[in-house]
Amino acid sequence: MINVGVLGATGAVGQRFVQLLANHPWFELTTLTASERSAGKPYGRVVNWRVDAPFPETVADRIVSPTTVEAVKDLDIVFSALPADIAKTLEMDIADAGVIVCSNASSHRMDPKVPLLIAEINPEHIGLIDLQHDSGRDGCIVTNPNCSTIMLTSSLAPLLPLGISGVTVATLQAISGAGFDGIPGMAIFDNVIPYIGSEEEKMESEPKKILGTFNGAEIEPASFPISASCNRVPVIDGHLMSIWIDADYGVAEAKNAFARWRPPFSGLPTQPEETLHIFEEPDRPQTRLDRNRGNGMTVSIGRIRDGIRYTAMGHNTIRGAAGSSVLNAELLKTKGYI
Amino acid sequence: MINVGVLGATGAVGQRFVQLLANHPWFELTTLTASERSAGKPYGRVVNWRVDAPFPETVADRIVSPTTVEAVKDLDIVFSALPADIAKTLEMDIADAGVIVCSNASSHRMDPKVPLLIAEINPEHIGLIDLQHDSGRDGCIVTNPNCSTIMLTSSLAPLLPLGISGVTVATLQAISGAGFDGIPGMAIFDNVIPYIGSEEEKMESEPKKILGTFNGAEIEPASFPISASCNRVPVIDGHLMSIWIDADYGVAEAKNAFARWRPPFSGLPTQPEETLHIFEEPDRPQTRLDRNRGNGMTVSIGRIRDGIRYTAMGHNTIRGAAGSSVLNAELLKTKGYI
Amino acid sequence: MINVGVLGATGAVGQRFVQLLANHPWFELTTLTASERSAGKPYGRVVNWRVDAPFPETVADRIVSPTTVEAVKDLDIVFSALPADIAKTLEMDIADAGVIVCSNASSHRMDPKVPLLIAEINPEHIGLIDLQHDSGRDGCIVTNPNCSTIMLTSSLAPLLPLGISGVTVATLQAISGAGFDGIPGMAIFDNVIPYIGSEEEKMESEPKKILGTFNGAEIEPASFPISASCNRVPVIDGHLMSIWIDADYGVAEAKNAFARWRPPFSGLPTQPEETLHIFEEPDRPQTRLDRNRGNGMTVSIGRIRDGIRYTAMGHNTIRGAAGSSVLNAELLKTKGYI
């Protein structure tokens, strides 16, 4: 078994990591870190479990560690659910200490030597890890993209070979994206908030790196422009988006590309049967009905029509965060990095 | 006083008409029509009042009429909240009988001789009424656009002089737009439905007629293409939309155009102080906080930024339906048509 | 394998039956009935699947039968999700034809010879089936109680030996209790409706039969009065209730009774590990966080305090309907009735 830990295990994304790792066939979840206040106490006592899946009793008595290099330096992998500001230097220190850091934080996503990885979309970017090793780092940092970016970029992959001249996207994002305490009930009930801090910037830059070409030395980013407008809507989980593609092919060709696309590998433990599910029904995907498809790991796509326009939707804290990060780690394992 | 009636007075839009007309300074609400089942009974007994404003007791004892030409032929104006299929011939018959029909139904919006009117945006289209008179009709039909169209088109007006090459719009629409019983709670709770029947078609055609040029004989429609993706979100009232404009000017020019735009007239009873309210705050307009601005008649605009992108929002059953129709009737009065 | 069918398989409770039976270890789901309109077509095509669990593909091609005696007379068991008015005579005819009818309908719950059964609470009432057989019926009808009744009555069972002089209960019930189309979104968003038709009457009578004594010939109902006030609240699934017990013992004794209570048997496939889960936390159970406990079959109880007062909560369409009915059938099997 491979020993793994979760940095920031009591937060919204941290709890998802714990849920996904508690019974993982390859990974043994041995270490849970949290703030000083919680360190030294049993996880079951300090966590306010709010994932709508049963609490994994196997980790109830695990003593919480402080969030330090020392606490995790002997692990094979740590999954990071840390806030960006804390992640910044700590993740580098942990990677330098020889640990593989699979991070959901935004701090290192755009670092030239750090893979910004969606396992089924750009697995070849994993080669950037060698550059980290070459520069003297014993471990490495691998990041997954922003939650909305994952849905958007996964949906763009099948069209990429046909050509993409530009992307316009309006998002309808769930409140869980802001963390458990991120949005007051009074702020979002019966309301739409047409603004999510830094979200549009991420959606307009991250996909270009992910869909860029790795030549062995660096990533040549994709060149098409992306224009995003992000909205918060009153749903618990699931980010839905209306997407337009500037393209010189027709709907039939686009539909065909979606229908034929297959991920480059299959069978990893956290990988869903369908990376993309294509709906023919005129009114799908819908957030509540489809977010749990493939245990929350499938990105659902529908309403492909002239424009080229379509709708994409996925579970923001599973496919859009913890689940994608765990899948990245599984890919690293199959590629011999662990 | 001008005698007016409401066709279909017990439905969602019908109740809004009654609310807006019960204490109108110019119009005397004398006639309320509904289905055969309700006809002959006091309005206060048959209506299931669900507008979140107090029931106007002055109409409680008014006996409901059947929805027929006979019932309204002696009125000056009828406001129609009828379903499109019923409105189709009945509104023509009523207009032929000499009554001004201000209709919220979609049936006649695209008729070449029928004004599709947003009072402050294209008041000159009112001249189409003369063509109806010329063709032998004693009364006339005047329509207001689809709810989402009203918000979108009102927001386009200031930019029109600068040039619009294309419009892309994603909507986040309230459940009241489907009527009281239109959407089951189970269907929309904690959910987004990325489809609203016929809505995109309306949004892609109606604005071009409204922003078209009237040369005295017909409307030359605006030529830019519109691409709409419509989503239903779990809010009660208020349609918000993310809008992109293809344009060759910059944000500063666009902002300037919004800031300087003024409606061509002011002071009508149902007209708000501001037809458009321009927000500088980065996170406004918000649906719940801003939908009642100007008694629900103001269209709020914000987040104007490069792209050109912005957000528009308005109250769908007031500015987007009954309120705009009443304002149209007020304009007709000032123009001498009543 | 035991051949089973579902009557009314396309509705809200019918879909839950299908979900629970599609992969049942003892029961083979061979027959799905629906209205004439759907009969003759594949289930996967006529059902609008709205359970938030994946559609069981194994039944997708099953041809839907009409809801008749003929269609199900060769089955061992049918589960009925029919409306009460249709269930009334049809369930009797099917039972007369030799089939065991496990019904969620209210029609026969108070029939003197029909068990009103919560498997873990009053399994001995199953003996009423013999009276049905004695009266010449080849099959039998077994009913489960109203959804709110199940939560309330399950929570009363541990206290019954200590004595119950009276029960006062206020419910906060989910919208799924009214079926998929039962409550318009406009009616329940941001709202509480303090009325649910016939619900209070059921809650005030059914628990007395369930907690009554079966002497081999009839049920002597429990004698304490129940006073219920039922409210609909804007949550999807899960009925929560505030309960007061008139009693002459203290909180410590009541807590002790809850802590020690165990169901009279264990290990049935649909039975949860805990029939009752007792919370010590001051703010639990909560509807969204706890409704899926025990796959939706556990009734959660908390806030036991002087009064005697406490809070109970359970999943209304699983423990409160289809799940309890399937568990009843499992009990019948172990008792040799199948």
Place this chain on the structure above:
Amino acid sequence: MINVGVLGATGAVGQRFVQLLANHPWFELTTLTASERSAGKPYGRVVNWRVDAPFPETVADRIVSPTTVEAVKDLDIVFSALPADIAKTLEMDIADAGVIVCSNASSHRMDPKVPLLIAEINPEHIGLIDLQHDSGRDGCIVTNPNCSTIMLTSSLAPLLPLGISGVTVATLQAISGAGFDGIPGMAIFDNVIPYIGSEEEKMESEPKKILGTFNGAEIEPASFPISASCNRVPVIDGHLMSIWIDADYGVAEAKNAFARWRPPFSGLPTQPEETLHIFEEPDRPQTRLDRNRGNGMTVSIGRIRDGIRYTAMGHNTIRGAAGSSVLNAELLKTKGYI
């Protein structure tokens, strides 16, 4: 005009005070206090206005004062929306300085010399002010009850002459009761929380003081016991409650008492036409439909039936907080205390 101020003018209740006072016919709102951080800046710049009524522009440029005795000592009245811990000594100091403090804070509600006042229910308790004066205080403190207490107690007043032997109440309370940032969206969406800190204690003690007898020297509290279970439900505004009364009279008598009850005075500016509105409809009051009755100052009562049981509902931040406090001040004015 009478000069008034608001302590804590930027919070949820503070904003309601500002809304109700900005155009008050008797009171001139001259002073707005907030934390040190906001002091010295214009109110319109520091307040994040979230009341769903238009921001009163007349106070936009008012410079915010620090929350000190010095800032308000020359006013006639201050309305306090302070947290209980800050209110404790500061309100006493302000009252000692000669100002009338109308407080929504809980700190002094149970002080023997402080009126706990619902203007139409126990106006004679105002006499306690004389005891404060006698003890050397130049001003005085007058409090209004907890929000849920106001609805409950107002509904009990008509029954008091018939006799009340006990009260059982389950509440369904809105999220605005916890302040703007009180409850995270993730915590309350699609959920019921069966616990509100200190709420049950307040509901079980405050009504007895309010309905007690003032003999000129002290309040003899009402003697009946109250048992409350408080639940938070996902609605924005409006507290609804299911109430049971232990009584030896019948429903007809109770209904009669409700129908005949009238407040002891009428015509104060903030007083609604109906202090209590009695519904005959079987499914009213409903939270969203009825909370704004009487500008949010009417308590709605319905479903009076055997038990004696009924439902009561009112707007928690208007009748349940700021509105009741302003009405108390108006009563003081008519009684010559200002």
